[in-house]
Amino acid sequence: MIKLGLLVRSRSVSAEKSPNNDLGIGKVTELSYSTATVEYFCSIGQRLEKTLPLTSLYRVQLPPQTRCYIQPESQDTWIIGRIFDWDEDKGQYRIDLPDKKIA
Secondary structure (H helix, E strand, O other): OOOOOOEEEEOOOOOOOOOOOOOOOEEEEEEOOOEEEEEEEEEOOEEEEEEEEHHHEEEOOOOOOOEEEEOOOOOOOOEEEEEEEEEOOOOEEEEEEHHHEEO
């Protein structure tokens, strides 16, 4: 089941309605009955949003050592980190940050 905040990829539903894209992994930011808005992070200065059919989306999990960018709610700056692990109990990633910090 697709939920807000999940990381997803899209696949083609049919040749006529091809939601498949080359944008890779995106984050679900809005949901409706049959569609989801997915935000794709291209760079710190560029993010794209696409509205895609829910039937075209599937959940993905990032492997360890994947580079990621986080923006703490209290800051305007981005921090570069790397995925360390997936915490199954908390349902979230553990991220290694600069100066040996963990998010």
